[in-house]
Amino acid sequence: MPPVAGIEAVAVQLRTDVAIGGQVQVRVTDTGSEPFTVTSVAIDSPGFAPLPDRAVTAAFTPGRTVDLPTPFGGAVCDTAAEPAAARLTVVRPDGRTEVLRVPLAAADLTRIHTDACAARAVLAVAGVTVTGLALEGEAVTGTLETTRGGGDGRAVTLTRLEGNVLYDVEADLPVTLAEGESSAEVGLTFTTARCDPHALAETKQPYLFVLGVQVDGEDEVTVDLPLDQAQRDTLFTLTESAC
Structure with a gap:
């Protein structure tokens, strides 16, 4: 060009x-x-x-x-x-x-493209969903599930899940969807990490949680934990009640 x-x-x-x-x-x-x-x-x-x-x-x-x-x-x-x-x-x-x-x-665009396509590839093997989020006292609990998406039967491991500035998150990871299995699940627990005004005002991505996914021993790929608006509202309710 x-x-x-x-x-x-x-x-x-x-x-x-x-x-x-x-x-x-x-x-x-x-x-x-x-x-x-x-x-x-x-x-x-x-x-x-x-x-x-x-x-x-x-x-x-x-x-x-x-x-x-x-x-x-x-x-x-x-x-x-x-x-x-x-x-x-x-x-x-x-x-x-x-x-x-x-x-x-366009080095930044290339990186964005590489990350997006890597995430798409692993999620095509096994998708990830969050269900049953509910406020229970000082925590929000729910279930993290991975479900096989098609004919690719390779093992898929959810390796780690990171919290953010506002929320800590715990899950019993790693968990593996073994070869031939259709789904695997693990419990989730979100708790408040910070309540100070600076954190509440300045956090740009309060509902971004990074999930590591590994397909059959390949390099780990990170994807965003999928949270719909109702689930984000539940986490916001936790912040309101705790802070």
Whole structure:
């Protein structure tokens, strides 16, 4: 992909992007000698489903860098994320409008793509669900279950489960769905980790819990513990009652 004179772009995933989910910053720099304005941005990558351009208004002068929050589509796992481009609508000082494909340095996008496709692959062997969450005194309890998803009969092990700033979580792991078994389950217990105002106000991902999954001795892959809105509300009730 040929460079575009006077414009460079890098995909960067910030902590706020992780918290929001489904977006990165397209960091655009005016490397030329003239100003311009960007009025829309999109990610053009073979490894992600295309999304409509996002309207923005960002004025650039020579040397200026601006981060443009830009969503990305679902991972397309039969192709790589790179080469990628930032599709920018650029308005020049004389009023001319151009739609440009600017080569995008996309190491963060490649990492996101790799992680998403690895998680999708292990969950295709055995899915993960959380059921029966209920507030019991000073804890929320429930069940973590893994269920075989298709014809792949390999053993699947849930290796570990991590809490976060607001919640500790306990489960009797590792637990293995043995070859040929259809499901395996283990109890879950969530308790409050912190109640201080700073933690409550600043935590960006209060319901993110990282679960390790390993298929038949392969490298561990991490997936997000799946919690629907009702289950998140139950955890919030725990916070309300404890804090």
